[in-house]
Amino acid sequence: xxxxxxxxxxxxxxxxxxxxxxxxxxxxxxxxxxxxxxxxxxxxxxxxxxxxxxxxxxxxxxxxxxxxxxxxxxxxxxxxxxxxxxxxxxxxxxxxxxxxxxxxxxxxxxxxxxxxxxxxxxxxxxxxxxxxxxxxxxxxxxxxxxxxxxxx
Numbered sequence: 001x002x003x004x005x006x007x008x009x010x011x012x013x014x015x016x017x018x019x020x021x022x023x024x025x026x027x028x029x030x031x032x033x034x035x036x037x038x039x040x041x042x043x044x045x046x047x048x049x050x051x052x053x054x055x056x057x058x059x060x061x062x063x064x065x066x067x068x069x070x071x072x073x074x075x076x077x078x079x080x081x082x083x084x085x086x087x088x089x090x091x092x093x094x095x096x097x098x099x100x101x102x103x104x105x106x107x108x109x110x111x112x113x114x115x116x117x118x119x120x121x122x123x124x125x126x127x128x129x130x131x132x133x134x135x136x137x138x139x140x141x142x143x144x145x146x147x148x149x150x151x152x
Contacts, residue, residue, distance in 0.1 A: 001099050006148060008093040011054055012045045012086055013073015020064055020118075026111070029055075029070050036072045044083050047076040051134070056091070058128040064118050091128055096148040105140040113147055125150035 014036060018028035036042065042053070052074065059069040071089060079088035099117075103109045110131060127150045136144035 001097055003095065003097050003151065006093045006096050009049075009075050009091050010077070010079050011056065011071065011073045011089045011091060012047075012076045012079065012082055013054070013071055013089075014041065014085070015069050015071040015087055015089075017059075017067060018070050019067040025070065029072075032070060032072050041086070042074065045074050045076065045086070046081045046083070047078045049075045049077050053133040053137075055131040055133065056089070056128055057130065058089075060126040063124070063126055064114075091130075094125065094127065095151045097122060097151055099147045099149070100144060101147065102144045103142070105137070105143045105145075109143065110145055110147070117147070117149055122149060123152045125152045 014032060016028050016032055018025045036053070054071075054073060054075060056071040056073075057068055058071065061067045071087070073086070073089075076088075079090070082088040099113060101109050101113045129147075129149050132146040132148070133143075134146075
């Protein structure tokens with residue numbers, strides 16, 4: 001774990017409103033991933049700056065126990081062309097704690113990291129948290145995912 005300053009960037013992708021109550025987020029975010037990959041939406045995103053998929057959590061009502069927006073998409077150089085059915089978002093940046101998790105994505109690797117974060121004593125900002133699924137996440141059995149948690 002290390003703290004770092006993240007600069008602003010822009011994203012295009014898809015999103016849904018969800019909550020961690022009653023495991024609703026697991027269903028909603030799973031459906032969002034199925035839609036993104038199943039409908040080949042990544043290929044429809046214009047002006048991508050890299051191939052990484054960003055999973056962003058934002059618009060928190062309060063903390064991780066209340067509703068928030070889950071977003072999946074890619075960093076882009078411009079929000080001038082947002083395809084129909086997708087949304088463009090500007091990410092403001094800020095101070096973050098970075099955690100890198102390694103292991104099998106199909107065994108709840110990322111979810112378990114969030115359980116640890118929720119139970120920890122970080123002074124969270126609840127502005128926008130995100131995960132980066134880059135090249136090292138392509139091998140699902142031996143994946144590496146970076147998680148960034150916004151700090152106050």
